[in-house]
Amino acid sequence: MNRVVLARYSEPLEWIKLIPDDFEVIIYNKGDRIDSPGVLQRASQIIDRPNEGRESETYLHHMLTDARDDDGFTVYAQGGPFEHSPDFISLLHTWKNWDDLQPMSWQWLSDKKVPPPLLLAEYERGLFGRPRVRLERFSLLTWGPIDFIDQGAWGMGNVYRAIHGGLPDGTNIASHFLSLAKLDDLAAEAERHMVGVFSYGAIFAVRNSRVAAVPAESIDILRNLAVSGVAVYGYILERLWLHLFGERFDLPKFAPRPL
Structure with a gap:
């Protein structure tokens, strides 16, 4: 089965109930205790970690301790992916069409205008309604x-x-x-x-076999x-x-x- 690995600090996680059933959800928690019934029910694992190294440490720890060498996908994301990837949930539903390496973000922060709105608007016109992803x-x-x-x-x-x-x-x-x-x-x-x-925000999906090759x-x-x-x-x-x-x-x- 595919997986979503989330690096969480203080972000609310009720949204994970929208993740398709094709994915199990692993949460690495570096903040307050998670006690939401809906989150506890949807998560396959909740693993407490020291608050160090931002999402990079979370991803790398997972790759070292719980990676798989198979053709499944692992999605790596922060606990609140939507400011970088507003179509994150829609993208998860398209996983059967992904390449072995799938970027999943659109921008850094819209209020900081990074990337500039002009560039995003020009690119979005070429997507014809598909989920917003831009390298x-x-x-x-x-x-x-x-x-x-x-x-x-x-x-x-x-x-x-x-x-x-x-x-x-x-x-x-x-x-x-x-x-x-x-x-x-x-x-x-x-x-x-x-x-x-x-891919902004370090949000991407990769086949497990590619991770195992590193x-x-x-x-x-x-x-x-x-x-x-x-x-x-x-x-x-x-x-x-x-x-x-x-x-x-x-x-x-x-x-x-x-x-």
Whole structure:
């Protein structure tokens, strides 16, 4: 059976009763005790966890301790997915049409206008009523999006370079981070490219066999980074989840033109 894994802190969870029966629901709870009868009835498991490492630690802990190597899907989401994925429930109903790796978010926050409403409106016209899902392209070097200005994302890149000894501007941040996790082949692939894609809010679905293909040692390293107290690592991971499970990088590095 497919699964929905939720990283919950204080979000109300009564909405999980809307999750299709094709999915069991596993809640990792890092906040107050859950005592809603409807939530208790619908959840397959509720597992208390220390409040550390944001959703990254939750996902990685699950991958280390309860992952399966089969063709089922696991959906990874925060306890309140709807601000990032307003059509989350509708998307779950379409799971038989998913690719092995399925992004599931639309935006960061509408009130912050990230992405800009103009871009979302143009993209939505091409969906013709299908659930709203949009991948965001970003620079592997600056960490900012390709098609609009996001000062916060650029700031993440600046902080990452600073905490690693002042890496020079132009460093491939994705390659550097993946090397920390001993994912050398993936790091080398990132180094050959300039653009990646991600799903806002770290909301995505992936076939379990793809998760099982990632070395447990690397997942453990990533979990340790997530709980290290360096907040930027969680934001770096948010943009790399899809690539960790097989999404290709884009835009090969420019090469000199032959004379």
